[in-house]
Amino acid sequence: MDYEDNLEAPVWDELNHEEDNTQSAISNPIEPTNQLTVHKNERKQEASGTETPISKLDIAPEWEDPSLSVTDNPIMEEQEGNDDSKANDLINSLAPEQDPISDLKNNTNQILVTKDSGDALFTGNASSPLVFDDTIYDDNTSTSTNSRNISGRRSGKPRILFDSTRAQRSSKRNHSLKTKKIITSNDATELPFTDPLKKAEKENEFVEEPLDEENEQKESDKGVITASAKKNILEQVDKPLYNIPLRGTNITGPVKIDANSKKLKGTKTESTESSTEQAVNFNVEVKDPVKVGELTSVHVEYTVISESPLLELKYAQVSRRYRDFRWLYRQLQNNHWGKVIPPPPEKQSVGSFKQDFIENRRFQMESMLKKICQDPLLQKDKDFKLFLTSNDFNTDSKRRAFVTGSSAINDSNDLSEIRISEIQLLGAEDAADVLKNGGIDAELHKGFMSISFTSLPKYSETDEFFTEKKQKMDGLEDNLKKLGKSLEMVDSSRNSLAASTEEFSGMIETLASLNVSKANSELLNNFADVHRSIKCSLERSSLQETLTMGVMLDDYIRSLASVRAIFNQRARLGYILVVIENDMNKKHSQLGKLGQNIHSEKFKETRKEYQTLERRYNLTKTQWQEIGEKIKDEFQNFSIEKIREFRNGMEISLEAAIESQKECIELWETFYQTNL
C-alpha cells in the first residue's frame, strides 16, 4: 500500500519518461536489462548529484541481468520502480528542484531544462508497471503515438548533456521499434490470446487514441504535445512550480486509495485541470440500518459516519435514509455537469424490509459514498458535506435543492433522467426571470400552442462521438442486463442442484442404513458425505458468484445509467441552446425590422431582450461545449475503470471457480483413494 500511495501522484513527466525507458529497452534487444539499469543508474546518480557518464558506463555491466528480456521479470521491475519512486519522492521533498544537470546547462534555457530534467529525474520511475505491458503487448498505434510524442518533444527542446546519447538511441529506436514490434507481435501470435483485453480495448477505442490502461499516460502525452506545440512558456514555467507543492502534499498527506483507478483519476485531473485537485483522505461508513417510523412513514435509517480533514469537525455521524442518498446523487449531478456520479442503488418498492435486501442496499450505498469520497472534486462538494454533517437534513436538503434549482427532491426513478437547473446555467437572477416566464422553452410552447406553425426546434447532436457512444452504451447495458439475468439463472439452478444433491445424499444414507454389510454401509456413508460436501461447495460458489460477479454487474449497470445521465445533460443543454438560438434569431429579425426607428421604446426593449438572449446563448453555448469536453474525458475514464473492474471481477470469479474445482477434485480423489 505504501508505494501505491506514492504512486498516487505521478506527474505527467514521470510517466513519460518511464515510457522512454521501456522503449529504449526494446530498441536494444541485445541488452535490454542493461539498458534499463543504465537509465536507473542515471536517475539515481542524478538525484544524488553525482552523475557522470563514465560512472554510468562503469556500472552498466554490473547490472547486467541474465534474464534478458524485460517481460521476464516485470515484478522485479515493478518493485524496483516502486522503491525507486519512493526514494525519489523523498529526495524530491528534501531538495525540490535541485537539479545538478540543470546547473550544467546554459542558463537561458533554465526553465525548459528544469522541465526536461524533471523527466530525467524520474527515469525508470516505474510508477506504473503496466507501462511494460503496454509497450510490449500493445500494437503499433499506441507505441507509434508515443514515439512520435517523444521525438517531437525532443527535437523541439534542448537536450541535457547525457541525454544526447539517449537521443541517438531514440532515433535508432524509432525505426528499430517497428521491427521489434513485429517480433513481439509474432510472439504474441505464438501464444494465442497474449493479451485479448488490450486488443479488445484497442478495437473498442472510444477516442482516436487507443484505449488501454495507460490512458492517463496518453493524456499526459497529449498535455505535453499541446504544451510544446504552443510553446507556451508561461505554462511551462507553471508546471514545475505546481509540481513542487504537489509533491509536498503527497508526502505529508498520503492518500488512501482502493484501486489504481483512483490513481488514474488523480493523474487525470492533474493533467487536464490544474493540479491542485487532489483527493484528501476521507473515510465513510454506512452501518446500523434501523427500521423507524410508523405504518405509513416506515422506513429504514442508516448511520453514516465520516472522518476527514475536509470536515469542519473532522468527524461526523448522522442518520440518513435511502431517499437522502438519492437526493445526494441528484444534487451532485446538478452541481457537476458532465461528471459521472457514483449511483445509488435502484428503487425497490416490494420487500424493502427484508434483511438481505437491506444489507445489500447498505453495501451499495456505502460503496457509492466511498467512491464519492475518492473523487477529488466530489469530495469537496458542499452538498456532500451537508449530507454528511447536517443535523436537520430534511429542511436543509429542501433548501439546497431549491437554491440550486436541482429539483433533487422530486427524484425520478430513472437514474439517467436529468434536469438542467436554470439557476446553475444562467445564474440566479436571470434564472429567476426565466422561471417566472415558465422556463426557457415556455415561449416556444406558447408559440406552438398558438397559430404559428414553426416546427419545434430539434437538437441534433453534431459530435459523432456522442451518438456513437450512446448507441454503444445502450448495447452494452442491454448485454450487461442479459448477463446479469443469466447469472441469476445460473445461480438459482445451481442452488436447486445443491438442494437435490442434498436429497440424493440423504437417500444414499438411507441405503447405507440398511446395513447390507459393514463395508457396503461404510462405502455408502462416505459416498453420501462426499455428496454433502459437494453440495456445500456448490452453495458457496453460488454465493461467491453473487458477491463478485453479481455485485459488479449490478454496479456496472447502475453506473451506466449515471453515464447516460451526463449524455442526457449534454443533449438537454443542446436543446436549450437551440431553443435560445431560435428565440435569439427571432429577436434579431425583429430588431432588424425595427432598425429604422432606433430610438423608439420598442427598439430599446427588443434590443435589451436580444442582449439577454445573447447572453444566455453564450452562456449555454460555453456550458454545452464544456460539458462535451468533460464528458469525453469522463467517459474515457469511466470506460477504462469499468473495464478494469470488470476484468477484476472476472478474475476473482474465475479464481473462485478454480479453487472450488480443486476442492471438488480433492474430495473425489480422497473418496476414491480411501474407499475404492
Add this chain to the structure above:
Amino acid sequence: MASAVPYDPYDDLDNNPFAEPQDDSEPTATVTEGSPSITEEQANNDEATGSDRAISSVSSAQEELGIDENATQSKTTTEQNGNKHLAQPLERVVLAERSDKKKYSLLVKVTGLERFGSATGKKENPTIVFDCSTNLPTFRKQQYKNVKKSYEEFHQLFKYLNAAVQESFVPTLPPAYTSFGINNEEDRTKVTRNFQLWFSRISLDPLIIRNEELAFFIESDFNTYTPINKSKSPASGLKRKTLKQLAPPYDEITELAEFRPLVKSIYVVSQNLQEKLLKVSRNRKMMVQEENAFGQEFVNLDEHNKLYKRYGKILTAVGDIDSIVATMDMATFYDGLEWVIRDSYVVKEALTNRHFIMRNLIQAQQNSKTKQEQARRFRSRRDINPLKIDEALRQLKTATKNEQVLTLKLQRITSNMIIERKEWLSWYEEWVKNSIKEFSLRKIEYERKKLTLLERVRSDIRKADENGGLSRLGRHAVSINNNDTSQTVKGDSWTGESSRKSQIPIHKIAHTEFDDELFTEDVGCASQDSDTTSLNARHAASLLGMSTK
C-alpha cells in the same frame, strides 16, 4: 425308479427326480409343480421311508444346511455328526446339482452388440452376439460360434427360467440400453459387459444351466426362440396380490426370513435413490443450460473484445462438461441402480414364492393330518364298508405324497436360497461398489477437465492487467507464468501428498472435448454458433441421453 435309469448323466445320483431330463425324455418331467409323472416318481422314491421320519430328517437337513450351505464334507459339530449319515445323502438328494459344481460348465463370451431396426427396436431390442462352449449334456454340440439372440428372446428365456427355477434367484437381464445413449461406443461396451456379467452369473448357478430351456435357447435360430416348456409361477395376478397381503408364514430359517424385508428395502430405497439421482441430473442439465446461456452472453457482451469472448467460450465449455457429467452420473450410478432394482425385485418375488410354497405345505400337512385322523377313525370302527376304507387310505396316501413333494420342494428351495442369498448379497455389494467406483472415476476425470479448462483462460485474464485483480493481493508469482496448470504428471500442485497420483492419466485430462472449438480463433460468430450445436459425438450423445430420460 426305472424311468430314471436311461438318462444317466448324473452318475452319482441316478434316481434324482429333479434331474434335467434329456432331450428325448418327456418334456414335462421337470421341477414344474403339478406334473403327474414327477409326483409318481417322487412317491416311488420315498415310499420306503415313513412320512414322519422323512420330515424329521428333512428338518435336520435344513438345520445342517443353515449352518453350512455348501453341505460338503467338513462337519464338526456333534449334532451334525449324529445326523451326518442321514444329512449327507439327503443334501445330495435335495440339491444334487450343487454336489459337484465343477462337473458341468457353460462358458459364454459376449462378442458384440448390434442395434438395428426401427427407432424403438434399436434401443429396446438390441441383438447380442456371443460364443458359447459347454459340456452340458443338454446341448447337442460343445461349441457354438456367433450365436445371435435378440433382447426379446433373452427376455423370454428369463421369464421362463424365473418361473421354472424356483430354487434360484434368477439374475435379471441388464438394461437393454444405457444412459450414454445408444449408438456410441461407450454404450456398446457397457451393454456387452453387462451381458457378459449376466452370463457369468447364469453359468455360476448349476440349477439354471441344467435347465434344458437354456440349450433350446442357444440352439434355436435367431429371433425364433420361444420357451418350449410351459412354466407357471405359484400364483399370479390378483391371487398373488391377495396372498401377498397375508402375513408371511413362520419361517424357521431366520436368514431367509430377514432377507425378504432387506431386499424389499433395497428395492424401494434404490428406486428412490434413482429418482433423486435423476433429479440431480436434471437439475444439473438445467444448470448447464443456464451456464451456456451465461457463457453466450459473455461472448455477446462485446463483439470486439476477445477476452470476453474467450472467457464466455470457456464458460460454455465448462457448462458442456457439466452436461457430460450429468450424463455420466446417469450412465454409471443410475444404470447401476437400475440393475439392482430389477434384481432385487426378482429376488423379492422369489422369496414370496417360497412363502407360497410354505403355505401350501402347511395346508398339505393339515390335509394329511385330517386324512390320517379319518383313517384312524375308520380303524376304530369295525363295521365299515371296505370301499370306504380303501377310499380313505387312497386319500391318505395322496395327501401324504403331496406333503412329501412339497416338503422336498421347500427343502430344495430353502437350501438353495440360503446359498444364493450370500451370492446375491456379495453380488450386490460388488456391483454397487463398482458403480460407485465408475461414478467417481468419471467424476474425477471430468472435474479435472473442467479445472484444465478454467486454468487455461486464467493466464489470459491475468495478462490483461498485470496490476489489477489478484496481483494486487501480492500474487505476482502466479501471474507471470503463462501456462500454470495445477495438474501435472508429478501430481496436483495443491495437495501436500506428492506421492499421491491421480486416478486419471494426465494426458487424458489435459485435453478436453472442447479444445478444438476453443482454439480455433473465432472466424465468425455464425460458424461458432453452429459449432456449439454440433459439438461432437459425445455431446450429441449426452443430448440424446437427456431426451430419453
